[in-house]
Amino acid sequence: xxxIRRYPFVWHVRSGTTDHLVHVSRxxxxxxxxxxxxxxxxxxxxxxxxxxxxxxxxxxxxxxxxDFQDVTVQATVAxxxxxxxxxxxxLDFGLELKNGKWRGRPLEQIxxxxxxxxxxxxxxxxxxxxxxxxxxxxxxxTRDRIxxxxxxxxxxxxxxxxxxxxxxxxxxPEADVERALQTPAREQVQQxxxxxxxxxxxxxxxxxxxxxxxxxxSQIELATREEQLVTQRGANERRRATEAxxxxxxxxxxxxxxxKALADARAETTRLVGAAEAETEAAKMAxxxxxxxxxxxxxxxxxxxAHLPQIGSLTLTxxxxxxxxxxxxxx
Numbered sequence: 001x002x003x004i005r006r007y008p009f010v011w012h013v014r015s016g017t018t019d020h021l022v023h024v025s026r027x028x029x030x031x032x033x034x035x036x037x038x039x040x041x042x043x044x045x046x047x048x049x050x051x052x053x054x055x056x057x058x059x060x061x062x063x064x065x066x067d068f069q070d071v072t073v074q075a076t077v078a079x080x081x082x083x084x085x086x087x088x089x090x091l092d093f094g095l096e097l098k099n100g101k102w103r104g105r106p107l108e109q110i111x112x113x114x115x116x117x118x119x120x121x122x123x124x125x126x127x128x129x130x131x132x133x134x135x136x137x138x139x140x141x142t143r144d145r146i147x148x149x150x151x152x153x154x155x156x157x158x159x160x161x162x163x164x165x166x167x168x169x170x171x172x173p174e175a176d177v178e179r180a181l182q183t184p185a186r187e188q189v190q191q192x193x194x195x196x197x198x199x200x201x202x203x204x205x206x207x208x209x210x211x212x213x214x215x216x217x218s219q220i221e222l223a224t225r226e227e228q229l230v231t232q233r234g235a236n237e238r239r240r241a242t243e244a245x246x247x248x249x250x251x252x253x254x255x256x257x258x259x260k261a262l263a264d265a266r267a268e269t270t271r272l273v274g275a276a277e278a279e280t281e282a283a284k285m286a287x288x289x290x291x292x293x294x295x296x297x298x299x300x301x302x303x304x305x306a307h308l309p310q311i312g313s314l315t316l317t318x319x320x321x322x323x324x325x326x327x328x329x330x331x
Contacts, residue, residue: 001049001095001102002015002019004095004097006042009041010039010040010041011042011097012037012039012040013036013037013038013040013047014037015034015036015037015049016035018034018051018052019034019035019050019051020050020051020081020084020088021033021034021035021047021048022047022048022049022050022085022088022093023036023045023046023047024045024046024048025040025041025045025046029085030045032085047095047097048088048093049093049095049102050081050085050087051081051107052081052084053080054080055078055079055107056076056077056078057078057079057115058074058075058076059074059075059077059114059115059118059119060073060075061122063122063127064123064126065127065129065130065131065133065134066127066130067130067131069131069174069177071131071135071138071171071172071173072170072172072173073122073126073168073170074168074169074171074172075118075166075169076165077118077146077150077163077165077166078163078165078166078167079110079114079162079163079164080161080164081162083160084160085160086158086159086160087106087159087161090158090159090160091109091110093106110159110161114161117149117150117153118150118166121146121149121150122145124145125141125142126138129141131173134171135171139168139170139171140168142168142171143166143167143168146168147165147166150166
């Protein structure tokens with residue numbers, strides 16, 4: 001707001017850079033523009049201050065669709081005073097000289113105009129839409145309709161108000177209708193989630209089956225290789241046993257042949273020894289044939305004496321001597 005300082009006979013006023021200050025004295029505009037600062041006489045001066053910065057107005061109103069459903073429209077309208085001198089003449093932006101405040105409520109008047117105009121355009125549009133159409137494409141259509149209607153509004157143009165931007169941030173039905181409308185979508189989302197869950201489970205089962213088949217195939221391959229290994233080991237053992245048996249037979253035959261050769265040699269030796277002993281005995285008998293009987297007895301006695309045990313002492317009795325002598329006498 002403008003800053004007014006009072007001095008005797010004259011006062012001083014100063015406005016900000018975003019406020020357009022108009023000074024009218026005796027029906028004539030003396031000062032007009034933003035950021036004004038000047039002296040004036042309070043008894044003959046009329047001051048008006050028009051804000052020229054961009055302002056936003058929030059709108060929240062209800063509309064009814066073609067199928068008699070209530071929807072809530074939430075929008076924002078940005079505006080500014082494009083012609084502040086015209087706005088000062090059309091609306092009461094006059095200042096109280098004592099405190100520098102507005103005497104009226106000009107911004108509320110502008111907000112009332114913008115709200116009513118915006119509602120009128122939105123209501124006319126949404127009345128031709130069904131609820132589904134309003135919810136699917138109503139926001140963009142409502143924004144464009146309000147912006148077009150406000151730009152073409154003659155009253156706003158004659159007041160010096162320019163609409164900068166229009167935004168529709170929400171268009172919602174009643175809570176129970178919204179929940180009812182959300183139910184199919186939620187069910188579809190839940191079905192998609194369940195489908196994704198089932199597909200994920202099916203994929204997991206398929207992967208587990210593939211893993212099980214791979215493990216089973218690996219076990220079969222391992223068992224086949226183990227069978228081949230056992231067969232090969234058995235063949236090796238049989239071959240080893242056959243080779244060992246053949247080696248044993250060869251060794252046995254060699255030992256048998258060796259034993260036979262030794263037996264033949266021993267037999268031949270025994271035969272030769274026996275033949276030699278027989279020849280010796282025959283020679284001895286031939287010698288003994290020509291020897292006297294007494295000599296043979298003496299030789300026999302000597303031979304027997306060589307094989308008798310050692311005699312420590314010999315006792316001759318008269319009977320033994322008598323018998324011996326008698327035997328000699330008989331010869």
